[in-house]
Amino acid sequence: MKVLVVGGGGREHALCWRLAQDPTVTRVLAAPGNAGIAQVADCFPAVAADDIDAIVHLVEERRDVDLTVVGPEVPLVAGLADELRRRRRRVFGPSAAAARIEGSKAFAKDVMARRGVPTARAGVFDDVREAVAFVDELGGAAVVKADGLAAGKGVLVAPDRETAVRAIEDCLIASAFGEAGRTVVVEEVLDGPEVSMFAVTDGEGSCVLLDTAQDHKRLGDGDTGPNTGGMGCYSPVPFVDQGTATWVLDNVLAQVVDELRPYRGVLYAGLMLTATGPKVLEFNCRFGDPEAEVLLPRMPYGVGTLLHACATGRLAYEAGNAGFDDGAAVTVVVASEGYPGSYPTGVPITGVEDALTHEGVTVFHAGTGRNRDGQLVTAGGRVLAVTGQGSSISEARDRAYRGVAEIHFDGMQFRSDIAAHAVEGART
Ligand code: AMP
Ligand code: GLY
Numbered sequence: 001m002k003v004l005v006v007g008g009g010g011r012e013h014a015l016c017w018r019l020a021q022d023p024t025v026t027r028v029l030a031a032p033g034n035a036g037i038a039q040v041a042d043c044f045p046a047v048a049a050d051d052i053d054a055i056v057h058l059v060e061e062r063r064d065v066d067l068t069v070v071g072p073e074v075p076l077v078a079g080l081a082d083e084l085r086r087r088r089r090r091v092f093g094p095s096a097a098a099a100r101i102e103g104s105k106a107f108a109k110d111v112m113a114r115r116g117v118p119t120a121r122a123g124v125f126d127d128v129r130e131a132v133a134f135v136d137e138l139g140g141a142a143v144v145k146a147d148g149l150a151a152g153k154g155v156l157v158a159p160d161r162e163t164a165v166r167a168i169e170d171c172l173i174a175s176a177f178g179e180a181g182r183t184v185v186v187e188e189v190l191d192g193p194e195v196s197m198f199a200v201t202d203g204e205g206s207c208v209l210l211d212t213a214q215d216h217k218r219l220g221d222g223d224t225g226p227n228t229g230g231m232g233c234y235s236p237v238p239f240v241d242q243g244t245a246t247w248v249l250d251n252v253l254a255q256v257v258d259e260l261r262p263y264r265g266v267l268y269a270g271l272m273l274t275a276t277g278p279k280v281l282e283f284n285c286r287f288g289d290p291e292a293e294v295l296l297p298r299m300p301y302g303v304g305t306l307l308h309a310c311a312t313g314r315l316a317y318e319a320g321n322a323g324f325d326d327g328a329a330v331t332v333v334v335a336s337e338g339y340p341g342s343y344p345t346g347v348p349i350t351g352v353e354d355a356l357t358h359e360g361v362t363v364f365h366a367g368t369g370r371n372r373d374g375q376l377v378t379a380g381g382r383v384l385a386v387t388g389q390g391s392s393i394s395e396a397r398d399r400a401y402r403g404v405a406e407i408h409f410d411g412m413q414f415r416s417d418i419a420a421h422a423v424e425g426a427r428t
Contacts, residue, residue: 001024001025001026001066001067001304001308002025002026002027002028002029002062002064002065002066002067003019003025003027003028003029003065003066003067003068003069003304003307004028004029004030004031004055004058004059004062004065004067004068004069005019005028005029005030005031005033005037005041005068005069005071006030006031006049006055006068006069006070006071006072006075006080007030007031007032007049007070007071007072008030008031008032008033008034008037008049009034009071009072009289009366009367009380009382010289010290010292010293010331010333010364010365010366010382010384010385011071011072011286011287011288011289011290011291011292011293012030012033012034012037012071013034013036013037013040013293013364013365013366013385014292014293014295014296014297014364014385014387015069015071015287015292015296015303016028016030016033016037016040016041017040017296017362017364018296018297018299018301018303018304019069019303019304019307020040020041021301022301022302022303022304022305023301024302024304024305024308025304027042028040028041028042029041029042029043029044029062029065030042030043030044031043031044031047031048031049031054031055031058032044032045032046032047032048032049033045034365034366034367034368034369034379035365035368035369035370035376035379036363036364036365036368036384037365044058049071049072049074049075050072050074050075050078052075052078052079052080052083055068055075055080056080056083056084056087059084059087059089060087065089066090066308067090067091067092067304067307067308067311068084068089068090068091068092068093069091069092069093069307070091070092070093070265070286071286071287071289072286073099073102073103073149073284073285073286074149076093076094076096076099076102076265076285076286077096077099077100077102077103077149077285078096079095079096080093081093081094081095081096081099081264081265082095082096090308090311090312091264091265091311092264092265092266092307092308092310092311093264093265093285093286094260094263094264094265094267094285095262097260098260098262098263098285099285101256101260101267101283101284101285102149102282102283102284102285102286103148103149103285104147104148105145105146105147105148105185105282106124106147106183106185108282108283109122109124109185111256111259111260112256112280114259115255115256115258115259116251116255117251117252117255117256117280118251118252118277118278118279118280119187119279119280119281120143120187120188120189120190120279120281121138121187121188122185122186122187122188123185123186123187124147124183124184124185125168125172125183125184125186126172126182126183126184127172128168128169128172128173131144131168131172131184131186132164132165132168134186135161135164135165135168135186136161138186138187138188138189140160140161140164141158141159141160141161141164141189142158142164142186142187142188142189143155143156143157143158143186143187143188143189144156144158144164144167144168144171144184144185144186145184145185145186145187146171146176146177146180146181146183146184147180147181147182147183147184147185148177148179148180148181148182148183149180150177150180150181151229153177153227153340154171154177154180154181155227157189164186168184168186171184172184190272190274190279190281191272191274191275192272192273192274192275193214193239193272193273194214194215194270194271194272194273194281195212195213195214195237195240195270195271195273196212196213196214196215196233196268196269196270196271196288196291197209197210197212197240197245197248197249197252197253197268197269197271198210198253198266198267198268198269198287198288198291198295199249199253199254199257199266199267200265200266200306200307200310200315200322201257201263201264201265201266201267201310201315202264202309202310202311202312202313202314202315202316203261203262203263203264203310203313204262204313204314204315204316206315206316206319207249207253207254207257207315208315208319208322209245209246209248209249209253209322210266210295210299210322210324211235211236211295211298211324212235212236212237212240212245213233213234213235213236213237213288213291213294213295214233214234214235214237214419214422215230215232215233215288215290215291216230216231216232216233216415216417216418217229217230217231218231219231219339219340219413219415220415221415221416221417222417226340227340228335228339228340228381228382229289229340229381229382230288230289230290230291230333230382231332231333231335231414231415231418232290232330232331232332232333232414232415232418232419233288233290233291233293233294233330233331233418234294234328234329234330234331234393234396234397234418234419234422235291235294235295235298235328235329236324236328237422238393238422238425239273240273244273244278247278248269248271248278252269252271252278252280253267253269256269256283264310264311264313265285265286265310266285266286266287266310267283267284267285268283268284268285268286268287268288268291269282269283270282270283270284289366290331290333290366290382290385293329293331293364293385293387294329294330294331294387295324295329297329297362297387297389298324298325298327298328298329298389299321299322299323299324299325300320300321300323302318302320302321303321305318305321306318306319306321306322309321326391327389327390327391327392327396328389328390328391328392328393328395328396329387329388329389329396330387330388330393330396330397330399330400330418330419331364331385331386331387331388331400331418332385332386332400332401332403332404332414332415332418333366333382333384333385333386333414333415334382334383334384334385334386334404334407334412334413334414335381335382335383335412335413335414336367336378336380336381336382336383336411336412336413337410337411337412337413338381338411339381339382339413340381343378343381343411344378344411345367345369345377345378345379345380346369346371346377346378346379347377347378347409347410347411348371348375348376348377348409348410349368349376349377349378349383349384349407349408349409350376350407350408350409351406351407351408352376352384352406352407354406354407355386355402355403355404355406355407356403358399358402358403358406359399360388360389360390360395360396360399361386361387361388361389361399361400361402361403362386362387362389363384363385363386363387363403363407364384364385364386364387365383365384366380366382366383366384366385367379367380367381367382367383368380368383368384378409383409383412384407386400386403386404386407387400387403388400388401388402388403393419393422393423394423396419397418397419397420397423400418401416
């Protein structure tokens with residue numbers, strides 16, 4: 001089969017790389033792709049991931065695309081999967097109605113309430129005075145979230161009333177997040193280690209749990225500095241035992257999948273393991289990034305068959321392709337100078353080939369391109385995700401950093417402590 005992957009980041013490189021290894025996949029296409037994806041797929045750089053019409057046109061034009069796998073949330077929330085299904089095309093990714101679980105935090109709270117999914121106590125507001133009254137009810141500290149999609153930037157954990165009020169005013173009065181922040185969710189501050197959990201599902205009642213991962217969202221070592229889209233990740237998470245994982249599948253992921261049926265794709269729950277049990281922070285309607293860069297390398301070559309089975313309601317027959325190896329994977333994100341703020345592009349990158357000579361190292365491209373001379377250059381905030389695999393988190397971590405040590409570009413920044421706490425047996 002021929003598979004089109006929509007997107008052009010590290011997650012999509014990991015998807016394309018894994019799909020290209022599936023014996024049932026004869027060709028991988030990517031829109032728009034990037035310089036790394038171009039090594040394993042035919043890229044369509046002029047087709048942006050959120051240009052629904054252009055993607056539908058591409059799939060229609062190429063009658064031989066058997067499956068479209070949608071990487072990012074924006075096209076899903078905008079209805080790409082619906083448009084393709086209307087044309088009888090197979091898609092891995094939920095409908096716009098189901099993708100609202102990520103597209104609206106207020107909607108997600110409502111779904112959780114209906115299904116008894118444990119989550120932070122919250123209120124939904126479009127009025128500043130009412131929102132502030134709820135902050136007072138919570139005791140001053142509060143988490144303020146823009147309701148809509150804000151590229152991971154719409155959440156502020158406010159330690160005190162003053163900061164919470166400012167965040168509410170930023171959304172509701174100053175329109176800091178535009179339309180996405182016209183409604184805010186205000187919720188209690190939870191405490192505990194965070195874990196990302198995923199289920200793939202086919203809309204026909206089958207729901208299969210994938211392994212766990214833990215992201216590092218803050219820019220600096222020791223979880224300092226601003227929030228980012230993710231500076232590194234590891235899998236599996238040693239402190240999530242089988243009992244907890246099964247509990248989350250039954251009481252969180254399967255509940256939401258059923259409420260949103262038919263849900264065809266991957267449902268991602270961001271959870272906090274609090275003293276009173278796991279609680280949901282957020283849902284996403286897609287694979288995580290950089291979670292995909294540690295999950296997919298640990299999965300078997302049959303990932304294409306698995307995603308196809310989700311798109312066609314046959315997951316029950318192909319669940320074996322959702323297995324994970326017994327080892328571990330760690331990915332370290334190498335970012336541009338200035339990220340997560342503004343950053344330069346076109347900066348020459350060296351050392352990727354050298355990194356790949358190390359055992360157990362894979363380099364996923366997140367934001368790369370080629371200049372006129374054909375040299376690899378930066379083209380985004382997150383530039384590379386260097387993944388190490390090994391028999392333990394410690395070995396995987398050493399390998400990832402051996403890969404990173406080979407890579408250079410001006411102003412590059414990365415965390416030096418990805419997965420360090422997991423090696424030491426701590427939870428965060
Ligand atoms: P979200 O986009 O909802 O996952 O939020 C981004 C980050 O904000 C999460 O990864 C958490 O670190 C933090 N966060 C979100 N909700 C809460 C909460 N209720 N309590 C504490 N931290 C939170
Ligand atoms: N790693 C966080 C996300 O993909 O949303």
